[in-house]
Amino acid sequence: MEQLALFGGPKTIQKLFKTYNPIGVEELNAAQEVIKSGVLSQFLGAWHEDFFGGPKVKEFETQCAEYFGVKHAITVNSWTSGLVAAVGAVGIEPGDEVIVTPWTMSATATAILHWNAIPVFADIDPQTFNLDPKAIEANITPYTKAIMVADIFGQSADMEEIMLLAEKYHLKVISDTAQSPGAFYKGKYAGTCAHVGGYSLNYHKHIHTGEGGILVTDDDEIAERLQLIRNHAEVVVGDKGVKNLSNMIGHNFRLGEIECAMGIEQLKKLSGFVESRQALANKLTEGLMGLHGLQTPIVRPDRTHVYYVYPMILDIEKLGVSRDQIHEALQAEGVALSKRYQNIHLLPMYQQKVAYGSRGFPWSSDICHREVNYRKGICPIAEQLNDSTYLGFGMCMNELTDEDVDLIVEAFAKVWHQITILQSDKI
Ligand SMILES: Cc1ncc(COP(=O)(O)O)c(C=O)c1O
Numbered sequence: 001m002e003q004l005a006l007f008g009g010p011k012t013i014q015k016l017f018k019t020y021n022p023i024g025v026e027e028l029n030a031a032q033e034v035i036k037s038g039v040l041s042q043f044l045g046a047w048h049e050d051f052f053g054g055p056k057v058k059e060f061e062t063q064c065a066e067y068f069g070v071k072h073a074i075t076v077n078s079w080t081s082g083l084v085a086a087v088g089a090v091g092i093e094p095g096d097e098v099i100v101t102p103w104t105m106s107a108t109a110t111a112i113l114h115w116n117a118i119p120v121f122a123d124i125d126p127q128t129f130n131l132d133p134k135a136i137e138a139n140i141t142p143y144t145k146a147i148m149v150a151d152i153f154g155q156s157a158d159m160e161e162i163m164l165l166a167e168k169y170h171l172k173v174i175s176d177t178a179q180s181p182g183a184f185y186k187g188k189y190a191g192t193c194a195h196v197g198g199y200s201l202n203y204h205k206h207i208h209t210g211e212g213g214i215l216v217t218d219d220d221e222i223a224e225r226l227q228l229i230r231n232h233a234e235v236v237v238g239d240k241g242v243k244n245l246s247n248m249i250g251h252n253f254r255l256g257e258i259e260c261a262m263g264i265e266q267l268k269k270l271s272g273f274v275e276s277r278q279a280l281a282n283k284l285t286e287g288l289m290g291l292h293g294l295q296t297p298i299v300r301p302d303r304t305h306v307y308y309v310y311p312m313i314l315d316i317e318k319l320g321v322s323r324d325q326i327h328e329a330l331q332a333e334g335v336a337l338s339k340r341y342q343n344i345h346l347l348p349m350y351q352q353k354v355a356y357g358s359r360g361f362p363w364s365s366d367i368c369h370r371e372v373n374y375r376k377g378i379c380p381i382a383e384q385l386n387d388s389t390y391l392g393f394g395m396c397m398n399e400l401t402d403e404d405v406d407l408i409v410e411a412f413a414k415v416w417h418q419i420t421i422l423q424s425d426k427i
Pocket residue numbers: 078079080081104105107108150176178179200201202211212213
């Protein structure tokens with residue numbers, strides 16, 4: 001076998017993979033049509049027929065509701081906005097505790113803080129990277145009011161167990177399904193099993209509109225509150241006759257007509273994009289499965305994976321080398337992998353408890369019922385994965401061919417067959 005590229009041998013993958021770009025002529029035509037119409041947005045921040053937006057917003061929302069099988073779909077200008085709206089809409093009060101995963105993009109937890117509520121981090125399942133229901137239950141206190149679940153990398157969390165916990169402790173559940181549109185959980189679309197959920201439409205997701213998000217819910221009251229928070233609630237509630245003023249602090253979270261026109265075209269392609277990712281991921285798994293000490297993605301039998309990220313776990317003891325060494329060797333062969341994801345609880349904001357202003361609000365104020373701990377050690381599984389065993393491939397960011405997958409497999413095989421050289425190498 002040829003020498004590892006790390007030590008001067010030939011690089012297995014000489015080319016750069018094609019970057020994912022799902023925008024086609026259909027989206028171009030749809031956007032053009034909107035531009036020609038001159039109506040780029042038709043929202044009005046008042047109780048008026050345009051409070052709900054223009055024709056493309058309404059059409060996209062109707063199609064999303066139909067597609068995902070929910071009563072209401074509400075578009076927003078980013079999924080970060082969607083998460084903020086969701087926390088407000090479920091009625092979270094300042095000082096309430098919301099249990100959240102540390103293995104997610106930061107906005108999942110920041111949305112909680114936005115309402116001066118307190119994120120409480122619970123550990124994840126070591127196989128699916130999603131919140132572990134047992135860890136959730138261990139973190140429930142009298143102050144817990146909601147669970148913020150993320151369906152990370154493309155696979156749903158254990159929603160049945162989580163919804164049972166929610167029922168038992170009278171909690172609301174928000175599902176951050178940014179990364180998993182089109183994934184199934186027990187026959188339902190991921191994101192639709194919580195009280196409110198939704199998807200990101202940013203440019204590196206399966207379907208996108210540049211920026212954007214879609215909230216989904218079956219709850220009429222939550223839907224109304226989401227629409228209000230999206231569009232200047234405080235000025236609308238009076239004329240609309242809304243009695244519950246809690247969290248009726250509005251924003252401009254409105255998505256434009258161009259984005260929604262493109263979203264309509266993207267939605268038609270979602271299942272095809274998902275299937276192509278699944279086919280490539282399955283091929284990759286077939287190729288990597290025999291490599292000792294490498295755990296390919298584990299997909300639970302009652303759900304499907306849509307592979308926003310293709311996650312792997314290294315058995316460092318079995319391999320006798322560090323993740324850094326493997327990462328470096330694969331990188332040298334031309335496989336771009338990330339060796340970390342997120343441990344949100346360890347961000348400076350949580351470590352120093354400095355968010356709003358400089359004096360520790362909300363943690364230092366008397367709305368906070370107790371001292372919440374963010375120290376390293378509270379989520380040992382998420383921490384170990386991030387510190388030493390996780391390896392991820394950005395499946396959704398690349399437009400791979402079958403030959404590209406063969407090359408990735410070849411690169412892994414080359415590194416694995418020469419692992420003893422890495423073992424003796426003290427890099
Ligand atoms: C899990 C998760 N939550 C939230 C977000 C935020 O979404 P957006 O970029 O649309 O605001 C992302 C974006 O990558 C994400 O992956």
